[in-house]
Amino acid sequence: MNKRKYFVFDFETDGPKPETCNPVQVAACVIDPIKLEVIPGSEFNTMMKPPGIDKIDDYLTDERLETIGWHARIQKTTTDAIITSWREAPSQDVTWSLFSNFVNRFNPGGTMWTAPVPGGANIGGFDIPIANKLNDKYNIKTMFFPRDCDMADVQRMAYHWFEGLSYGPANYKVDTLREFFQIDATNAHDALKDVQDCAELIIRFLTLSRHCASRVDKFKEYHEALKKSKKK
Secondary structure, eight states: OOOOOOEEEEEEESOOOTTTEEEEEEEEEEEEEETEEEEOOOOEEEOOBTTTTTTTHHHOOOOHHHHHHHHHHTTSSSHHHHHHHHSSSSSSHHHHHHHHHHHTTOTSSSTSSOEEEESSSSSSIIIIIHHHHHHHHTOOOOOOOGTTTTTTEHHHHHHHHHOOOOSSSSSOOOHHHHHHHHHOOTTTTTTHHHHHHHHHHHHHHHHHHHHHHHHHHHHHHHHHHEEEEEOO
16 A cells, blocks of 8 residues: 555646746645545645736736636736735745755655655646746755656546546536535635645545455456456
């Protein structure tokens, strides 16, 4: 059984592309791999000032304006309020140092072999590349074991369990999975709310996986019998 903790994290950003966007919020919580429950006191949540926002005319590209408008609609506020909250947030270098130190609290051996397993929604395609970009920028070593970069990706987990089934969710977006599993969507797309809900979904999928694991021997026996029948 996996003994490394599941570190569920999420960014809110000022753009849709991990190669060019800046995080404006990062949040996390940690799942105990044995108990399959969120560890009390393991939540992390902070805003993060995007570089360049003090020179607002240069900062506000069309893509960023569109993203700021999206945040404003989600939060039911104005674009000016969003820009102000980002401008007043702690600097990126300070925030990322705090986040790195927080991750390392859950790596008892201090090596990549004991590093926590990253979890979240589309982390392999979005959040991990952003984290790697910031690690390179601030000369911070990798926080997670690279082999597990999408082991606890909610969307991948949902695909593997629901693929081919007619009664599954319409798609594997977190909003759709919230509705399917009847998880309250209040404050959705706030990074802390998203990691809390992703942690809940990861726990459900891991619980299901461990329940099915007890049938692995029968699964092996079935395929051995199938191979023998084909040889006849």
